[in-house]
Structures are given as C-alpha cells and as structure tokens.
Amino acid sequence: MTDTFAQPSDAADAIAEQAARLRQETHRDAHAAAEFGVNNPMAEMHHMVKGERDNALVECLSYVLGTDETAADAYIARWAAANGGDVESAAVRVKDQPTASRLALQRAEAKVVDALREAGTEGLSRKELDPLLGRLGWREEDRWLKKAIVAGTVVERRYGRSTRYVYTASASLPAGPTAEGAATQR
Known part of the structure; x- marks a missing residue:
C-alpha cells in the first residue's frame, strides 16, 4: 500500500469498500449456511478466515x-x-458477527421456546420435546433443558410417572403442591 502512488483518500475508500463488502458477504453467507444445521465446520472455517481478512483490512485502513x-x-x-451498502452488517466486524452455527442454534432454541409457549400450561412431555431439542445438536438437548430449568424459563412438573415441561411465561405457577398433591416443581 505504501509503495503505490494512490492518494490516501482513494486508498482509504478502496479498503473501506473491500471491508464493507466482506462484512456484508459474511453476514449473508452465515444466514445461508445456518440452514444446514448447528454443526457446520466448513462455514465456521470460512467465517474465521474472513474474520482474519477483515482484521487485516481494518489494520491497513487505520494505518x-x-x-x-x-x-x-x-x-x-x-x-x-454513503455508497448504498447495508450499514447494519457493514458496521459489525466479522469476528463480532454470529457464525452460522450460532445462528442455527438460535433458530433451534426459538423453535423449542415457541413450541413450549404454544403448549401453554399443559406443557410438553419429554417425548414431544425430544425432536425439537435434537435440532440443538449432539449432547445439547439435556444441557439446554437444564439451563432453562435453572434459569426459571422452563418448569418441570411431575404428574405421577409422567413429566411435563412448561414455559413459565405462559404458565401460572402454583405456590406449592396442587390440591391433589401430584404436581411438584423443581
């Protein structure tokens, strides 16, 4: 860059254009790759490489x-x-943008929460919940459910031998056991 005869303003604009396009492309690619599921190592690698290129462009531009x-x-x-680009994606560095795996995980979590909300106070059994939790990725099903229970967003209710999982925002939580004494909270 320093060996060229370009004006600093022209060089800065050229670098800014490359960085903005790279960030926009990375944003678009991450959303497209998220359709393929939570575990997408190639998308993760491409995101990392683009992040390094973005860092180099920013460093060069700052120089x-x-x-x-x-x-x-x-x-x-x-x-x-000024040039009609997507300002939201161009303003966020690649390293700070969510990866395809993170986007897919967020979408899968949203589907689980939506299903629990739709079930209302009746909740869902583990058998009904497992296909949705399976989209979270290998070994994440139990972790997500445990985190949700600890955070208080999901309540585990036991009725005899069956267990139902209820989203707390749509449920009216009893203060203690019900009149029958069958439901308990954890």
Missing part, C-alpha cells in the same frame, strides 16, 4: 488514515452509508 481501529470501523460504516 492509511493514521487513526485507531475504532475510527477505521466508523469510516467503513460511513462509507457503506
């Missing part, structure tokens, strides 16, 4: 501008806004 990386990021966002 050309004579500022720090925060100012270089702001310059990229301003360039995207």
Whole structure:
C-alpha cells in the first residue's frame, strides 16, 4: 500500500469498500449456511478466515488514515452509508458477527421456546420435546433443558410417572403442591 502512488483518500475508500463488502458477504453467507444445521465446520472455517481478512483490512485502513481501529470501523460504516451498502452488517466486524452455527442454534432454541409457549400450561412431555431439542445438536438437548430449568424459563412438573415441561411465561405457577398433591416443581 505504501509503495503505490494512490492518494490516501482513494486508498482509504478502496479498503473501506473491500471491508464493507466482506462484512456484508459474511453476514449473508452465515444466514445461508445456518440452514444446514448447528454443526457446520466448513462455514465456521470460512467465517474465521474472513474474520482474519477483515482484521487485516481494518489494520491497513487505520494505518492509511493514521487513526485507531475504532475510527477505521466508523469510516467503513460511513462509507457503506454513503455508497448504498447495508450499514447494519457493514458496521459489525466479522469476528463480532454470529457464525452460522450460532445462528442455527438460535433458530433451534426459538423453535423449542415457541413450541413450549404454544403448549401453554399443559406443557410438553419429554417425548414431544425430544425432536425439537435434537435440532440443538449432539449432547445439547439435556444441557439446554437444564439451563432453562435453572434459569426459571422452563418448569418441570411431575404428574405421577409422567413429566411435563412448561414455559413459565405462559404458565401460572402454583405456590406449592396442587390440591391433589401430584404436581411438584423443581
């Protein structure tokens, strides 16, 4: 970059354009790759490589501008806004953008929560919940359910031999055992 005869403003604009396009492309690719599920190692690798390239572009731009990386990021966002780019994705560095696996996990978690909300106070049995939890990825089913129970977003209710899982925002939680004494909370 320093061996060219380009004006610093032209060089800064060229770098900002490359960085903005890279960030927009990474955002779009992550959303597309999330359709393939939680475990997508190739998408993770591509995201990491693009993150390193983004870091190099920001470092180079900060050198050309004579500022720090925060100012270089702001310059990229301003360039995207001035040139009709997607400012939201151009303003976020690749390393800070969610990966395809994270997006797929968020979508799967949202489906579980939606199903629990739709079930209302009746809740879902583990047998009904397992296909939804299976989308979270290998060994994540139990972890997610335990975290939700500990966080208080899901309540485990036992009725005799059966267990139902209820989303607490849609459930009116009893203070103690019901009149029959069958339901307990954990």
